[in-house]
Amino acid sequence: MPFRRLNVTYAVLALLLVPRYASAQTPAPIRFLEKSKIFVLDAGSASYVFGVNEQNALQHIYWGGQVARDEDFAAARSFNEWASFDLGTTTTPQEYPGWGAGLYVEPSLKVTFPDGDRDLVLHYVEHRIDGNTLSVTLKDIARELFVQLRYTVYAKTGIIRREAVVENRTGKPLVVENAHSGALYVPRGDGYRLRYLSGRWAGEWQLNEEAVHPGLKVLESRRGSTSHQTNPWFALDRDGSSDPEHGSVWFGALGWSGSWRISVEETSHQQVRVTGGFNPFDFGYTLAPGEKLETPPFYAGYTDGGIGESSRILHRFERAEILPNGSGARSRPVLYNSWEATEFNVDEPGQKALAEKAASLGVERFVMDDGWFGQRNTDHAGLGDWYVNPNKFPNGLGPLIQRVHELGMDFGIWVEPEMVNPDSDLYRKHPDWAMHFDGRPRTEARNQLLLNLARDDVREYVFSWLDELVSKNDIAFLKWDYNRNFSEPGWPEVATDQQKKIWVKFTQNLYDILDRLRKKHPKLEIESCSGGGGRVDLGILRRVEQVWPSDNTEAFDRLTIQQGFTYAYTPHIMMAWVTDVPNFNGRSVPLAFRFLVAMQGSLAIGSNLNKWQQEDFALAKQMVAYYKSIRGTVQNGELYRLTPPADTNFKASQYLSADKSRSVVFAFLHSQQFGRALPALRLQGLDEKASYTVTVFDGKTRPRAAPLPAKLSGAYLMNHGVVLPLTGDYDATSIKLERIAD
Ligand code: GLA
Numbered sequence: 192m193p194f195r196r197l198n199v200t201y202a203v204l205a206l207l208l209v210p211r212y213a214s215a216q217t218p219a220p221i222r223f224l225e226k227s228k229i230f231v232l233d234a235g236s237a238s239y240v241f242g243v244n245e246q247n248a249l250q251h252i253y254w255g256g257q258v259a260r261d262e263d264f265a266a267a268r269s270f271n272e273w274a275s276f277d278l279g280t281t282t283t284p285q286e287y288p289g290w291g292a293g294l295y296v297e298p299s300l301k302v303t304f305p306d307g308d309r310d311l312v313l314h315y316v317e318h319r320i321d322g323n324t325l326s327v328t329l330k331d332i333a334r335e336l337f338v339q340l341r342y343t344v345y346a347k348t349g350i351i352r353r354e355a356v357v358e359n360r361t362g363k364p365l366v367v368e369n370a371h372s373g374a375l376y377v378p379r380g381d382g383y384r385l386r387y388l389s390g391r392w393a394g395e396w397q398l399n400e401e402a403v404h405p406g407l408k409v410l411e412s413r414r415g416s417t418s419h420q421t422n423p424w425f426a427l428d429r430d431g432s433s434d435p436e437h438g439s440v441w442f443g444a445l446g447w448s449g450s451w452r453i454s455v456e457e458t459s460h461q462q463v464r465v466t467g468g469f470n471p472f473d474f475g476y477t478l479a480p481g482e483k484l485e486t487p488p489f490y491a492g493y494t495d496g497g498i499g500e501s502s503r504i505l506h507r508f509e510r511a512e513i514l515p516n517g518s519g520a521r522s523r524p525v526l527y528n529s530w531e532a533t534e535f536n537v538d539e540p541g542q543k544a545l546a547e548k549a550a551s552l553g554v555e556r557f558v559m560d561d562g563w564f565g566q567r568n569t570d571h572a573g574l575g576d577w578y579v580n581p582n583k584f585p586n587g588l589g590p591l592i593q594r595v596h597e598l599g600m601d602f603g604i605w606v607e608p609e610m611v612n613p614d615s616d617l618y619r620k621h622p623d624w625a626m627h628f629d630g631r632p633r634t635e636a637r638n639q640l641l642l643n644l645a646r647d648d649v650r651e652y653v654f655s656w657l658d659e660l661v662s663k664n665d666i667a668f669l670k671w672d673y674n675r676n677f678s679e680p681g682w683p684e685v686a687t688d689q690q691k692k693i694w695v696k697f698t699q700n701l702y703d704i705l706d707r708l709r710k711k712h713p714k715l716e717i718e719s720c721s722g723g724g725g726r727v728d729l730g731i732l733r734r735v736e737q738v739w740p741s742d743n744t745e746a747f748d749r750l751t752i753q754q755g756f757t758y759a760y761t762p763h764i765m766m767a768w769v770t771d772v773p774n775f776n777g778r779s780v781p782l783a784f785r786f787l788v789a790m791q792g793s794l795a796i797g798s799n800l801n802k803w804q805q806e807d808f809a810l811a812k813q814m815v816a817y818y819k820s821i822r823g824t825v826q827n828g829e830l831y832r833l834t835p836p837a838d839t840n841f842k843a844s845q846y847l848s849a850d851k852s853r854s855v856v857f858a859f860l861h862s863q864q865f866g867r868a869l870p871a872l873r874l875q876g877l878d879e880k881a882s883y884t885v886t887v888f889d890g891k892t893r894p895r896a897a898p899l900p901a902k903l904s905g906a907y908l909m910n911h912g913v914v915l916p917l918t919g920d921y922d923a924t925s926i927k928l929e930r931i932a933d
Pocket of ligand 1: 560672739742
């Protein structure tokens with residue numbers, strides 16, 4: 192029967208032609224289509240596509256939700272000259288444009304050759320696919336300047352990582368003036384909105400939202416480190432919606448702890464493009480013949496699940512792929528830190544007394560902060576002299592550490608390795624080790640100078656005292672501080688054309704010290720602190736387990752700081768101390784409020800326990816025990832921000848375990864007015880068919896007037912929501928939900 196035969200033939204044909212993704216086998220995450228010369232990268236629910244165009248240049252094609260059929264993409268064709276003022280060089284979305292041939296948008300790479308030639312046009316040479324990595328080699332059309340573009344696809348979490356390696360094979364030195372990791376393009380058109388994080392000391396992590404217009408918006412640090420000023424993260428969306436859980440979002444972050452730059456640009460042809468990498472300000476990196484320069488990794492992701500899901504993708508990615516030693520899958524211990532209690536006045540009996548009190552609360556890690564070394568009695572002296580102060584600790588650190596262990600805690604200590612006080616033995620011996628320009632004043636900040644860590648002898652000195660400190664003492668944890676930025680970034684000891692390498696070498700040597708220290712002491716954990724949140728980025732996070740988001744520990748300010756932080760970084764690493772009142776802004780909020788704020792990250796206590804009353808200890812014990820019961824959900828769960836960033840009067844967040852069986856909600860009211868009740872708070876992500884037990888925990892001794900029911904369905908919690916009984920000023924509560932087994 193012809194009809195039937197036709198069917199069979201179609202079936203066979205279909206089997207032969209079925210694209211790979213329709214088969215049971217998952218397609219390779221990176222594919223090259225020979226015919227159209229297109230690369231397709233699949234990461235999570237996103238596709239990233241670019242190709243080799245007819246001019247042999249790399250051209251962006253698509254970045255967005257997955258497009259299942261590779262063959263739907265047409266080969267890359269460079270754009271026409273729009274006018275004699277806008278050539279195809281500028282209008283074509285080049286994947287990694289060199290500055291040359293009439294390029295007026297941000298270049299990815301700009302160089303000066305020794306003969307003064309500054310033209311750079313990069314063409315495709317070859318590529319190599321290796322599982323989830325792709326490397327594409329480009330070369331200048333005339334000179335032996337090569338660039339290797341690397342792409343890594345993290346299929347599970349949905350992130351793509353890009354970096355470039357610039358190699359000089361010209362036989363003569365050349366100067367790299369601008370090196371980015373790559374250019375990213377969102378679908379052409381206007382109407383985009385940019386989100387980014389800015390701030391200053393004690394006021395980090397402020398979320399900014401603004402419309403993208405034609406022109407260039409520069410997010411950057413020129414300070415030699417990541418900075419409080421702007422964090423290397425961005426997110427773009429197009430629908431302008433205030434719904435955090437829906438809509439397309441393109442986002443990215445740099446993994447670099449030195450000066451960096453992210454440029455968000457809308458061209459006059461309605462193409463929004465983002466370049467990220469080293470900050471070109473005062474750059475000038477001389478590449479000797481045969482030398483290579485690797486740019487920082489630039490991580491990028493896409494979701495149609497709104498800004499909320501973009502954060503959760505980053506959180507999962509950081510926990511699974513960035514944090515060292517798989518620490519993202521473990522729990523952070525409850526920590527006590529002595530700084531706000533004693534400042535520089537540390538000594539053996541005082542620290543022991545604090546340790547005993549901290550242990551009684553259920554603290555698991557005791558950290559002695561600044562003041563234990565050299566002649567460090569104020570911030571005027573001692574940095575650089577990393578011997579234990581014999582007056583404060585006549586028998587070394589041993590007896591304190593032993594007592595801390597007896598109390599069932601491990602021991603951590605504060606260090607600030609990159610710094611020196613002019614009033615120190617180290618500076619008196621090696622004044623040339625401090626960053627400076629010969630014959631010019633050295634600007635002090637907090638009475639300290641930066642060591643020039645770019646020097647290998649300084650790097651070795653720093654590594655050796657840290658190694659000795661950790662080898663001789665049972666130290667589980669370092670709080671690694673960095674309390675100022677670069678000034679006078681001179682390096683007079685090397686040839687003039689090498690001096691600007693300080694911008695890169697400093698950070699590379701910092702990473703080298705951390706990497707070697709971790710390798711030699713695999714159990715050691717580290718916190719990145721820089722006068723609060725001045726050094727938080729995906730580069731340092733590959734080397735530390737946690738970070739200090741801000742020196743501002745005032746609980747109400749912290750709500751904004753913490754919410755901002757989580758746009759880019761997981762609550763897992765976000766250290767949050769409960770401290771004393773009155774605090775910043777002269778504000779005093781109740782202890783329970785302070786605890787509930789701090790529980791939204793990795794809980795710690797930084798109060799002066801010597802001043803606490805019995806009732807404070809009793810409440811704190813309960814709070815720590817409660818935190819331990821929800822810690823896994825908070826630290827390793829999925830975060831939903833339930834209130835908009837602009838609402839500072841009422842803030843709520845929800846954490847949900849990956850299997851949806853456990854959830855915890857935190858809610859905070861700043862001040863009630865006119866007796867108004869809060870609207871029902873609708874929860875997210877729960878199993879709608881399941882029922883959950885509802886346990887309210889707020890540290891109050893008397894029950895609330897309108898208690899919540901003990902059991903509610905997921906559907907009710909998400910559709911109707913919970914009516915929170917918050918009243919008055921600085922009221923806070925937490926609700927624990929546990930799925931009831933069928
Ligand atoms: C910085 C840190 C503080 C504390 C002090 C010590 O400011 O952020 O937490 O460690 O240094 O000097």
